[in-house]
Amino acid sequence: MNGIVAYMKRDFLKWGRGRVAVVSSLVMPAAWLVFVGLALPVQFTGNYLDFIVPGILVMTMLTAGLSGGALLMFDKILGFLNKFLALPAPRSSILIGKILFITGRGLVQATIILAIALLIGASLLDPVQYGITYLVLFLFGVLISGFATTIALYLEDHDSYAAFNTMISMPLFFTSSALMPYSVMPGWLAMIARLNPLSYAIDAVREVTAGGFPAGAILLLLVLDAAFLAICLRVFRKVTI
Amino acid sequence: MNAIETEGLTRYYGDLCAVDNLNLSVDNEIFALLGPNGSGKTTTVLMLTTLLAPTKGRASVCGHDVQREGEKVRRALSYVPQDMAVDIKLTGRENVRFFADLYGVPHAADRVDEALAVMELTDRADDLIRTYSGGMRRRLELAQALVHEPSVLFLDEPTIGLDVAARKRIWEHIRALRRKGMTVFVTTHYMDEADQFCDRVGIISQGRIAALGTPAELKARLMKDVITARVEGPFTPPEVDGVAFVGRSGDEVSFTAGNGREALPLLADALKNNGCVVRSMALREPTLDDVFLQAVGRQEEPQGFAFDKFRIMLRRRK
Incomplete structure (x- = not known):
């Protein structure tokens, strides 16, 4: 446990000192909120901003998770990992600490995006709803960062990982339910969107804002998290010994 | 333990x-x-x-x-x-x-x-x-x-x-x-x-x-001290305990000795007694480099560079 906290603390300190990275990671989701959320003329809802906020929050977690995937790979390439592996702290805490940091960083960014959304006119929810929203975002963040870290460790090369990141981030976003409800999608898109894990998280947050409790989605995310953490731990063990 | x-x-x-x-x-x-x-x-x-x-x-x-x-x-x-x-x-x-x-x-x-x-x-x-x-x-x-x-x-x-x-x-x-x-x-x-x-x-x-x-x-085990001297005049290898004559090239003669520092003055006297003029002497202690080269040999890759093996090695080491 000490190990996990120490690894997270290191990453948060480093992140906080890179001011450009902190701001730049917020630009894209904020731009979506303002330029799409406020400007897109849609017919299916009276308040498009409220409709798109869950999608943008999940997108923020997605970008944070995918860009964080390279962190552990860099620790490996730069020789940090060898030092960490020779320490008595459990080796799995290196991986868990990293996934929790990436997820935590995503949640910080999502909070700022949420604040911007409220400033430009999104509806305020009650504290319990925010609590459940954060739970969903957290579970989704663990899923994405576990997935991204596994891929990066497996590819073992920064350029390949960057290419992979560019390749999947936009398609994942556009084939989710972030921008429109299933009812107005063409049939083929609706089919893909229902399978897209982003949609699970987005739909879950929408259910929360509508006053419900997305038990099914949370359970599904929990199962996926467990599965991906198990895979990630396996790959991690394989590349470290 | x-x-x-x-x-x-x-x-x-x-x-x-x-x-x-x-x-x-x-x-x-x-x-x-x-x-x-x-x-x-x-x-x-x-x-x-x-x-x-x-x-x-x-x-x-x-x-x-x-x-x-x-x-x-x-x-x-x-x-x-x-x-x-x-x-x-x-x-x-x-x-x-x-x-x-x-x-x-x-x-x-x-x-x-x-x-x-x-x-x-x-x-x-x-x-x-x-x-x-x-x-x-x-x-x-x-x-x-x-x-x-x-x-x-x-x-x-x-x-x-x-x-x-x-x-x-x-x-x-x-x-x-x-x-x-x-x-x-x-x-x-x-x-x-x-x-x-x-x-x-x-x-x-x-x-x-x-x-x-x-x-x-x-x-000490792998090498003795190396003494070289530049001499003029008739040269016959002197008999000094613990010093071995190695060879002569031009006016330079070289010896090896178990303990070079002690052998140096003895050798100088012996050379003078034999009738040659000593211009200069140099003592070089063996370095670990000498030991290393003797133990390992010159690092020439005998059968070329095995790229496949090298790649495997690099991949495992990362």
């Missing part, structure tokens, strides 16, 4: 044998593993620090088996790898504190201050590492390694890429640790440093120990 003990330690990468049946005991000393690039130094250290599983054989650190008692081994040692890895966006103090937390050191703040002080980094402790020189970064890594007071310290090429002054400083620190009772295991390919600062050296070549002993022993 020796701090480090290996028995038939062997590691293969595919069918390339990186470490071949290594038997070593190291205790309470500065031990240097010397060898050319790719001779198995780093592989040995990786196995001893539990970062790589041996293919065959066993090894223990402070009485704990590296394969079965990994955590206990890691508690007893510190490892500073070759590539300098310190977080440049953190301060010196934060970097050391990070390791103190990972080791679960009690009274961490005090221990961090102490470790920084030992490495003479107190003045710069709160500056970002970005502003540190290479030598300071290396000392910071040592401070990280010392924060939990390990019994055994593994240093992989501790002075690589540093200037002369910084190297000397690093070695002085290593000597000081040794005086406090720490066992230090270093790998290096700087012969002069091993000669000057290490208690015992093992020369490793193609995964096998080619020579083992104190630097003085190795030099």
Whole structure:
């Protein structure tokens, strides 16, 4: 446990000192909120901003998770990992600490995006709803960062990982339910969107804002998290010994 | 119980044998593993620090088996790898504190201050590492390694890429640790440093120990002192105890002697008595380089460069 906290603390300190990275990671989701959320003329809802906020929050977690995937790979390439592996702290805490940091960083960014959304006119929810929203975002963040870290460790090369990141981030976003409800999608898109894990998280947050409790989605995310953490731990063990 | 003990330690990468049946005991000393690039130094250290599983054989650190008692081994040692890895966006103090937390050191703040002080980094402790020189970064890594007071310290090429002054400083620190009772295991390919600062050296070549002993022993065992003299006039080889005539080329004659310093004046007298004029004499002590070359041979790759094996090796090492 000490190990996990120490690894997270290191990453948060480093992140906080890179001011450009902190701001730049917020630009894209904020731009979506303002330029799409406020400007897109849609017919299916009276308040498009409220409709798109869950999608943008999940997108923020997605970008944070995918860009964080390279962190552990860099620790490996730069020789940090060898030092960490020779320490008595459990080796799995290196991986868990990293996934929790990436997820935590995503949640910080999502909070700022949420604040911007409220400033430009999104509806305020009650504290319990925010609590459940954060739970969903957290579970989704663990899923994405576990997935991204596994891929990066497996590819073992920064350029390949960057290419992979560019390749999947936009398609994942556009084939989710972030921008429109299933009812107005063409049939083929609706089919893909229902399978897209982003949609699970987005739909879950929408259910929360509508006053419900997305038990099914949370359970599904929990199962996926467990599965991906198990895979990630396996790959991690394989590349470290 | 020796701090480090290996028995038939062997590691293969595919069918390339990186470490071949290594038997070593190291205790309470500065031990240097010397060898050319790719001779198995780093592989040995990786196995001893539990970062790589041996293919065959066993090894223990402070009485704990590296394969079965990994955590206990890691508690007893510190490892500073070759590539300098310190977080440049953190301060010196934060970097050391990070390791103190990972080791679960009690009274961490005090221990961090102490470790920084030992490495003479107190003045710069709160500056970002970005502003540190290479030598300071290396000392910071040592401070990280010392924060939990390990019994055994593994240093992989501790002075690589540093200037002369910084190297000397690093070695002085290593000597000081040794005086406090720490066992230090270093790998290096700087012969002069091993000669000057290490208690015992093992020369490793193609995964096998080619020579083992104190630097003085190795030099004495493998080579005698070399004396050369420039002479004029009629020359007949003189008879001096412990000196052997090697040969003459032009006006230069050369000898080897068990103890060159003592043989030098005797030889000069003997030459004069034989009727030749001595213009100059030179004594060269064998260096560890000579020992190394004799033990390892010139490093010419016999059957070209095996790219496949090299690639396998690199991939495993990353």
